[in-house]
Amino acid sequence: MxxxxxxxxxxxxxxxxxxxRIGQGAQASYQTLRDQISRFAAQPLRWLRFSKDSNGIRRNEEAFHIxxxxxxxxxxxxxxxxxxxxxxxxxxxxxxxxxxxxxxxxxxxxxxxxxxxxxxxxxxxxxxxxxxxxxxxxxxxxxxxxxxxxxxxxxxxxxxxxxxxxxxxxxxxxxxxxxxxxxxxxxxxxxxxxxxxxxxxxxxxxxxxxxxxxxxxxxxxxxxxxxxxxxxxxxxxxxxxxxxxxxxxxxxxxxxxxxxxxxxxxxALGTTPSREWPDFYSAPGDEVVRLLAIRIRNNRGEVTDTFDIREPVGIEMEYVVLEGGYTLHAGFSLHNDEGQWLFASLDTDTEWDGKPRQPGRYRSLAWIPGNFLAEGTMIVGPSIRTEDPEILHLYEPDAVAFQVTERPGLGPSSRMGFVGHFPGIIRPYLQWETRLTDPNPWNGRSSFQTGPFR
Structure with missing residues (x-):
């Protein structure tokens, strides 16, 4: 070299x-000489049962290796x-x-x-x-x-x-x-x-x-x-x-x-950005509505489970209304991998606000904006409920999950170059305004004057 x-x-x-090496044969070397002599006297043949494994290692048949x-x-x-x-x-x-x-x-x-x-x-x-x-x-x-x-x-x-x-x-x-x-x-x-x-x-x-x-x-x-x-x-x-x-x-x-x-x-952990239930009658739900699919999409329409902190995250639900006349709201809950409830959201599309649904297949899509979630694993639980009277038709906890990461060099985020642990379970990128109001505040003054931005 x-x-x-x-x-x-x-x-x-x-x-x-x-x-x-695991087992009695592996542990024999840790026993006292007296213990080994006693074991040999009691069962003299047990010490003769040796074999070679596929790697040519000689071992007691009572032991095994890993x-x-x-x-x-x-x-x-x-x-x-x-x-x-x-x-x-x-x-x-x-x-x-x-x-x-x-x-x-x-x-x-x-x-x-x-x-x-x-x-x-x-x-x-x-x-x-x-x-x-x-x-x-x-x-x-x-x-x-x-x-x-x-x-x-x-x-x-x-x-x-x-x-x-x-x-x-x-x-x-x-x-x-x-x-x-x-x-x-x-x-x-x-x-x-x-x-x-x-x-x-x-x-x-x-x-x-x-x-x-x-x-x-x-x-x-x-x-x-x-x-x-x-x-x-x-x-x-x-x-x-x-x-x-x-x-x-x-x-x-x-x-x-x-x-x-x-x-x-x-x-390895079984998280997935997409789940589907093609059979109406075995899908989550009841006689009114059944969930057919939930998917996590990026802004290019691709199903994925990894997002940079700056990217928007799309939560897409497909469901079938089996019985008309109910005012339904699709929604979801979002938890992190520590079990903390981040927020819940319901369908805000005004076209269906307060209106009963007719039977048929529906698709609802909600967007979580970029620079809103913190890093970590996010777990989505879709739900559909009736507004009045309040009926929870389905709730599928831990249905899908996705990962939020923050990679360097991809543009500004709320971290703004800060290193180390950034506290909080969400991380919104807020609009700030900062300006120099007085370049020489000590020029003959004993106190500062403050006022609102104009």
Missing amino acids: TSGRQRHISIQVENLGKLY WALRGVSFEVRQGEVVGIIGRNGAGKSTLLKILTRITVPTEGRVDLWGRIGSLLEVGTGFHKELTGRENVYLNGAILGMKKAEIDQKFDEIVAFSEVERFIDTPVKYYSSGMAMRLAFAVAAHLDPEILLVDEVLAVGDAAFQKKCLDKMEEVGRAGRTILFVSHHMPSIVRLCERAIWLQDGQIYREGPAHQLVSEYLTE
Whole structure:
């Protein structure tokens, strides 16, 4: 490998595999010698039953093995921020543990260029008997930093972690949140060339999560390499240029983060931008009205499940009125992936306001304007109700879903260049007017004069 190649690649993984052995045979090595002798005396033949599997690995027939990773190969270049996604058990955490040399691979190799900072779980790398202060210096020394370098960063680390009062208390007395804050502060502030983070959002309050994401963005802008594992898809889209999707211990897909997140939500989590019920009588509804379809469309008329925050989102409903004479309103509810109700909307078309519907097939389309929703997964529940008397004919919760992302470089949004967590469950782009009313307000005045815009 040439030196020029080494300068441009931070992480290189080739044919990586990790085998775990599970069962009584796998656990025998953890028993005492006395236990093993007793088991051998009681059942002498059980220790002779060995076989070779398809990979040539000799094992006890009572045990079985599982490949947590198999045949994983990829490269991460210097300054890239790459997300690792996949369902529980896909091999994400095992991969990071191999990269940090906590776990030894069964096969393959990993080459890393640069100093590594990692946060794999609460307090990883901390010595429980040492104080927070001592652990900061211990972790810095493990990273190869000199004491003077750690001294320079120490106050910043402690301020970020918000554990000043307990910095000289042994870590074993920390709550999980305190340990997480200090662990992240150490990992992110000691100038690693490569930062590995596993579910940093799993512990901590909203303010701490915001600080973590802000810091990771700062580290990424500084040209560091970040490998970020998370189940929180908006964070993956926001932080990562590229993503790798692990499934059953193998790379299933990789590509641009926003595109891969859309595919993941659709395929792995079962979200879909379109549902149809072609049979009238099995479709949601009653003897008055039945829902035939609901679709999420963009402004080009395409059915899609991924929208930039600036794009309008079309909610299209098709339904059949079976019995005339009812004043009907199509509508929908919108929730985010945290279960928060964002809003509900009913058909506002004045042509049908207060008018009974005749039997037939109908199509209703509502547009959510761009620069209105925040990032995240949005879940749509279509409904149709009668106005007077109030009758709910159908409501299909969680019928379809779509993803809102905010990609850089696509024009202005309400974020206006602000980095970090942007609060709120909606994000309207409001019209502001700002002007200079007095270029020299201190010119002989003791107070300011204010007035309305004209």
